[in-house]
Amino acid sequence: MTMIEFRNVSFSYDSGNPVVADLSFSIGRGETVGLIGANGAGKSTIMKLLLGLVTGEGEITVDGLPMNRQNLPAIRQRIGFVLQDSDNQMFMPTVYEDMIFGPRNYGVSKEETDRRVDDVLKCLGLQELKHRYNHKISGGEKRMAAIATILAMEPEMILMDEPSTALDPVNRRTVINTVNRLPQTKLIASHDLDMILDTCQRVILLAGGAIVADGDAETILRDRELLEANRMELPFCLQGRR
Amino acid sequence: MDKLSQAQSELREMDALAAEDSPVHRLHPLCKLLVTVCYIAAVVSFPKYDFTGLAVMVLYPAVLFQAAGIPVRTCFYKLRIVLPLVCAVGLVNPFLDRTPMLQLGMVTITGGVISMVTLMMKGVFSLMASFLLIATTTIDSLCAALRKLHVPSILTTLLLLTYRYIGVMLEEVTIMTEAYKLRAPGQKGIHISAWGSFLGQLLLRSMDRAQELFGSMLLRGFQGEFFYADVPPCKPSGIVYTIACAGAFLLARLVPIASVLGGLFVG
Numbered sequence: 343m344t345m346i347e348f349r350n351v352s353f354s355y356d357s358g359n360p361v362v363a364d365l366s367f368s369i370g371r372g373e374t375v376g377l378i379g380a381n382g383a384g385k386s387t388i389m390k391l392l393l394g395l396v397t398g399e400g401e402i403t404v405d406g407l408p409m410n411r412q413n414l415p416a417i418r419q420r421i422g423f424v425l426q427d428s429d430n431q432m433f434m435p436t437v438y439e440d441m442i443f444g445p446r447n448y449g450v451s452k453e454e455t456d457r458r459v460d461d462v463l464k465c466l467g468l469q470e471l472k473h474r475y476n477h478k479i480s481g482g483e484k485r486m487a488a489i490a491t492i493l494a495m496e497p498e499m500i501l502m503d504e505p506s507t508a509l510d511p512v513n514r515r516t517v518i519n520t521v522n523r524l525p526q527t528k529l530i531a532s533h534d535l536d537m538i539l540d541t542c543q544r545v546i547l548l549a550g551g552a553i554v555a556d557g558d559a560e561t562i563l564r565d566r567e568l569l570e571a572n573r574m575e576l577p578f579c580l581q582g583r584r
Numbered sequence: 585m586d587k588l589s590q591a592q593s594e595l596r597e598m599d600a601l602a603a604e605d606s607p608v609h610r611l612h613p614l615c616k617l618l619v620t621v622c623y624i625a626a627v628v629s630f631p632k633y634d635f636t637g638l639a640v641m642v643l644y645p646a647v648l649f650q651a652a653g654i655p656v657r658t659c660f661y662k663l664r665i666v667l668p669l670v671c672a673v674g675l676v677n678p679f680l681d682r683t684p685m686l687q688l689g690m691v692t693i694t695g696g697v698i699s700m701v702t703l704m705m706k707g708v709f710s711l712m713a714s715f716l717l718i719a720t721t722t723i724d725s726l727c728a729a730l731r732k733l734h735v736p737s738i739l740t741t742l743l744l745l746t747y748r749y750i751g752v753m754l755e756e757v758t759i760m761t762e763a764y765k766l767r768a769p770g771q772k773g774i775h776i777s778a779w780g781s782f783l784g785q786l787l788l789r790s791m792d793r794a795q796e797l798f799g800s801m802l803l804r805g806f807q808g809e810f811f812y813a814d815v816p817p818c819k820p821s822g823i824v825y826t827i828a829c830a831g832a833f834l835l836a837r838l839v840p841i842a843s844v845l846g847g848l849f850v851g
């Protein structure tokens with residue numbers, strides 16, 4: 343069953359140059375897909391399109407729902423989005439308050455919300471952050487907290503924009519393991535190709551808002567020529583350095 | 585710490601104060617709001633020469649600051665900018681109203697002096713009561729209380745967003761001044777030639793961030809109204825507190841308690 347479908351989607355910011363050009367692809371339920379490409383390739387924009395934060399031409403459907411004004415709340419309820427910039431994600435005073443914001447808005451009971459919060463924090467090893475102030479935690483801690491706020495919503499689909507930036511190796515590994523444990527559909531945009539290799543079965547390679555390659559993660563991530571033509575390198579674990 | 589980060593942390597400190605726990609913090613926000621309104625109304629309504637009557641009203645903030653575990657010092661420190669303004673309001677009174685009211689030895693005290701003092705007291709007491717409310721009630725529960733009073737949600741949401749937006753803007757200012765300073769060593773403040781672009785950038789950046797933040801609220805189910813901190817129904821103790829306080833204010837306003845007490849002792 344398809345979870346996401348893009349059909350001939352085009353989009354440009356006000357500057358006029360198309361950022362996404364006639365894009366078509368679909369993602370099945372339960373798939374974990376990596377979105378890779380150079381800076382400015384359009385990864386974040388695709389995520390924004392998917393959430394209705396920007397609108398372009400063409401058709402987008404999420405879980406069978408065509409993207410339009412009426413469906414927007416229902417679509418957004420299905421998707422959890424980890425923003426590229428965590429500072430823009432966290433707006434409540436404390437981590438806890440941020441984590442309950444989503445679930446409580448969607449009418450989840452207080453007890454259930456608290457259970458989720460504790461589960462997620464435990465899973466990510468962040469219990470200590472629970473009552474900390476968002477402006478008093480480090481960049482990487484904020485990133486982890488931002489991921490936690492999204493997981494606490496238990497969405498049907500998770501979008502992550504650069505989830506591993508600013509994370510220390512242990513936290514990065516925790517995120518990878520957590521992502522691998524989650525049964526949901528996931529779309530992960532990242533320059534951390536090792537992480538993509540560890541988490542995704544399928545990879546979509548973008549350049550200039552168009553798909554250059556779409557297929558099995560290992561095949562694409564082993565293709566040195568293809569990667570280098572698109573301003574990327576082989577994942578470190580495949581470089582065979584001694 | 586420079587002024588900016590100080591402003592920022594003071595703002596957060598208010599959040600932290602409000603998140604503490606004390607009998608006063610635990611009171612229902614609606615009760616606190618109503619009592620504060622009653623208190624201010626009572627204080628403001630005292631006649632301008634009723635110094636002794638007004639003096640009794642200091643009891644309410646004095647007792648509640650104690651009960652809330654907030655040093656009165658904190659209140660005056662946080663309000664240090666507005667207090668002088670409030671006090672300045674009555675400064676012309678002694679010149680306008682020269683009716684002698686009281687003779688203390690050689691010194692004649694005019695009505696103007698008394699009304700100046702009462703006016704200052706009114707201002708300071710009202711500020712103290714408002715501070716007490718804010719310092720013991722989180723902004724969310726305050727808004728929830730306002731909603732209970734059927735204040736339109738657009739207003740409470742505006743209040744909440746403004747409150748958060750101030751923080752965002754201060755953050756942006758901090759980031760920008762830091763970036764500026766690092767590349768302009770030895771300069772005091774920001775050079776006047778950069779003010780224009782600095783302000784423009786600040787506006788754009790904080791608007792961008794406000795937009796992003798709002799987007800991220802929408803993505804988490806925000807639909808124009810905060811769910812607000814859970815406000816449990818008001819307990820009987822809260823109702824008793826509200827009625828008792830309002831009654832006490834009314835009593836203090838109508839009965840000259842100080843002179844009655846004085847009369848008891850002097851006979």
Ligand SMILES: Nc1ncnc2c1ncn2[C@@H]1O[C@H](COP(=O)(O)OP(=O)(O)OP(=O)(O)O)[C@@H](O)[C@H]1O
Pocket residue numbers: 355356357361379380381382383384385386387388426
């Ligand atoms: N708000 C905006 N207004 C105008 N143009 C924008 C805006 N945001 C992004 N762009 C442009 O759109 C293009 C795609 O940006 P996008 O953020 O989707 O790239 P990305 O693949 O996420 O890059 P990165 O890896 O750097 O995060 C870029 O050329 C960028 O300059």
Ligand SMILES: [Mg+2]
Pocket residue numbers: 385386387426503
């Ligand atoms: Mg991006």
